[in-house]
Amino acid sequence: MTSPPGIRVSIDAAVGTVTLDRAAKRNAVTYEMWVALGEACHRLAVDPAVRVVVVRGEGAQFCAGADITELLAERPHGTPSFMDVNMAAEHALATLPKPTVAVVQGDCIGGGCALAIDCDIRLAVDGARFGITPAKLGIVYPAASLERAVHLLGPAAKRLLYTGDLIDATEAHRIGLVDELWSADAIDERLAALCDTLCQRSLLTQAGTKAMVASVLAHGSVPADLADQWAREVAAAPDQAEGVAAFVEKRAPRFTWTTH
Secondary structure: OOOOOOEEEEEEOOEEEEEEOOHHHOOOEOHHHHHHHHHHHHHHHHOOOOOEEEEEEOOOOOEOOEOHHHOOOOOOOOOOOHHHHHHHHHHHHHOOOOOEEEEEOOEEEOHHHHHHHHOOEEEEEOOOEEEOOHHHOOOOOOHHHHHHHHHHHOOHHHHHHHHOOOEEHHHHHHOOOOOEEEOOOOHHHHHHHHHHHHHHOOHHHHHHHHHHHHHHHHHOOOOHHHHHHHHHHHHHOOHHHHHHHHHHHOOOOOOOOOOO
């Protein structure tokens, strides 16, 4: 897959990796990078070879946030604003119908923290730092990003949003911002094991669960039409029969359903 500027995209077996590739600027995300990130997420979402998507940063940092120097830059009439492309990329990542894993080292701040929150699972290196920093810029956090932060953190999101303070990885793990903490020399091995497990499981189960969990968080329940949609998908797909057969035959299942 061709990698756009500032974003490196690679596929290894069934794992697609999106790397923020601007290490000299602590992987701060430019306008072009937001556009490219959104496009990469859309491509990976429909690639039948990809079952898991990993997001990480090049070098010592995950992401220092959006490139603030571009935030208020004037753009040609009719061109999407910086916030427009930022939100479109986050939406593409947050709704990507496959398991997503953020691997965080160094600073994970502002828009970088939002990207980590957009992912389903967050692994972090001991010593990483996290912060949600709109109060330092005099802006109100975008509604969609705020909703995802509150869904993940509950009332703990208020302190981060009000103060803009940075917290360490241990505190981030305590409040649920991080799922697992690892040393720098062990995290890649853990990532490989996690991705291997995710790839062996049914993507049908994962995609359906992801869609319904999102509905519960947004509306408090799973509407009947969404439940029916996934029931029909299960009935038409080969995964259920394969899972039962593998269980009876005491072997590993070979799930084949993919997004389309």
